[in-house]
Amino acid sequence: MTEYEPVIGLEVHAHLKTKSKAFCxxxxxxxxxxxxxxxxxxLGMPGVLPVVNKSMVxxxxxxxxxxxxxxxxxxxxDRKNYFYPDLPKGYQISxxxxxxxxxxxxxxxxxxxxxxxxxxxxxxGKLVHAGAAGLHGSxxxxxxxxxxxxxxxxxxxxxxxxxxxxxxxxxxxxxNILRYIDVCDGNLEEGxxxxxxxxxxxxxxxxxxxxxxEIKNLNSFRAVQRAIQYEIERQTTLVESGEKVVQQTRxxxxxxxxxxxMRSKEEAHDYRYFxxxxxxxxxxxxxxxxxxxxxxPELPEARRRRYVTELKLAPDDAYVLVESKEMSDFFxxxxxxxxxxxxxxxxxxxxxxxxxxxxxxxxxxxxxxxxNVRDLATAVSRxxxxxxxxxxxxxxxxxxxxxxxxxxxxxxxxQVSDEGDLRKVVSxxxxxxxxxxxxxxxxRTKVRQFFFGEIMKATKGKANPQVVNKLLDEIxxxxxx
Ligand code: ADP
Ligand code: MG
Ligand code: ZN
Numbered sequence: 126m127t128e129y130e131p132v133i134g135l136e137v138h139a140h141l142k143t144k145s146k147a148f149c150x151x152x153x154x155x156x157x158x159x160x161x162x163x164x165x166x167x168l169g170m171p172g173v174l175p176v177v178n179k180s181m182v183x184x185x186x187x188x189x190x191x192x193x194x195x196x197x198x199x200x201x202x203d204r205k206n207y208f209y210p211d212l213p214k215g216y217q218i219s220x221x222x223x224x225x226x227x228x229x230x231x232x233x234x235x236x237x238x239x240x241x242x243x244x245x246x247x248x249x250g251k252l253v254h255a256g257a258a259g260l261h262g263s264x265x266x267x268x269x270x271x272x273x274x275x276x277x278x279x280x281x282x283x284x285x286x287x288x289x290x291x292x293x294x295x296x297x298x299x300x301n302i303l304r305y306i307d308v309c310d311g312n313l314e315e316g317x318x319x320x321x322x323x324x325x326x327x328x329x330x331x332x333x334x335x336x337x338x339e340i341k342n343l344n345s346f347r348a349v350q351r352a353i354q355y356e357i358e359r360q361t362t363l364v365e366s367g368e369k370v371v372q373q374t375r376x377x378x379x380x381x382x383x384x385x386x387m388r389s390k391e392e393a394h395d396y397r398y399f400x401x402x403x404x405x406x407x408x409x410x411x412x413x414x415x416x417x418x419x420x421x422p423e424l425p426e427a428r429r430r431r432y433v434t435e436l437k438l439a440p441d442d443a444y445v446l447v448e449s450k451e452m453s454d455f456f457x458x459x460x461x462x463x464x465x466x467x468x469x470x471x472x473x474x475x476x477x478x479x480x481x482x483x484x485x486x487x488x489x490x491x492x493x494x495x496x497n498v499r500d501l502a503t504a505v506s507r508x509x510x511x512x513x514x515x516x517x518x519x520x521x522x523x524x525x526x527x528x529x530x531x532x533x534x535x536x537x538x539x540q541v542s543d544e545g546d547l548r549k550v551v552s553x554x555x556x557x558x559x560x561x562x563x564x565x566x567x568x569r570t571k572v573r574q575f576f577f578g579e580i581m582k583a584t585k586g587k588a589n590p591q592v593v594n595k596l597l598d599e600i601x602x603x604x605x606x
Pocket of ligand 3: 151163167274
């Protein structure tokens, strides 16, 4: 039987977080009262003229640089015509045949996914469907034009993605890159990072692309993965039963875990693109690009490489750290202050992440400071406190702003490493348990664990385990009871 393989291409719409809209001076803040961030330009009143927002173009170029794209010398805007109540002008200003960025790539776990293009456009408004049982019990829809005219960058991949997992990796990496260069907050729930997935299948080993469907309404990474998986299975079943995949747009429904047809190619829009007559083509100055290159920060891929090659972190740990820019910046600050990379990474990736998940907090909401992590790492590596005690200190630091040294003092956690002090405790424990010592000498070496436990109990867990082990070996070898 013929085996099929999936082919996936992703289109991402990312809100560029400029202060004002793409072609007017209105603010772009999310969550404002409906229709309070509008003006005649973004409402499409007659007689108004758009003005290009320079920051939008700068942000788009930065994305292009980060994705290793060619930045066009000249670029222009086009009108994409369609009629919908959330689009007051009856057209969207977009870019058709001269996008600002072309031919880049994103690397995911050593595989290059090519980026076909990235172009600027304006977002539409938002329809609020009151629905029959909705607002005021009526069946009308409301429209909020605050989002209308907010700048978007549409980033289109080549169909190089071959699994739902790769799609997830591509999206997380892209979102991370946009966050690192600080041009998009990447918030899926607020719609500032949206993804459409194009999926087709083809017999393994063939080159020709199969008929694709485009899936919309994906508002989480999990939804993207599930929808692609569903679509691969649906198409495979169709083809295996001798039917054909119909090229169409499908909507993902998170509730029933299925995609449903939205419109087919026959009904597809003819957008009648033509050059935007109200805006002149842009000539991108080389000097400007060079200035923007200088502003580029270290990108996720470079940072991971630095963590692995210079700081000797495990690749998986580097991945986890870099995935959160906040955590990774914090980690870098702790290292600069003198923390050991391995220790700092462990405390952040392990218990700190677990705490964030459990409390549903963002990293920037923590009272923890890079100094805290440095001090904690140092206290452990010097043997001042045990690993267990360090966990206790950290959980205090995660809950409330504090100081490591003061906490160790307050909680009485200083580890006892002094051989003289510990020798006394070990001898006392052995003397108090003569029958177990006798058993030990008869070959029941397991009781050694019992002694260890008793010593820890006697020192309230503060004894340095290495020193205890050494002393136990020494004293048991000589003790003749
Ligand atoms: P449109 O503008 O109609 O959405 P594009 O040619 O721009 O069409 O393609 C959109 C996306 O679909 C791109 O990410 C591309 O990689 C992907 N794509 C194109 N053909 C296929 C296919 N046969 N299977 C899967 N993905 C595809
Ligand atoms: Mg498309
Ligand atoms: Zn406006």
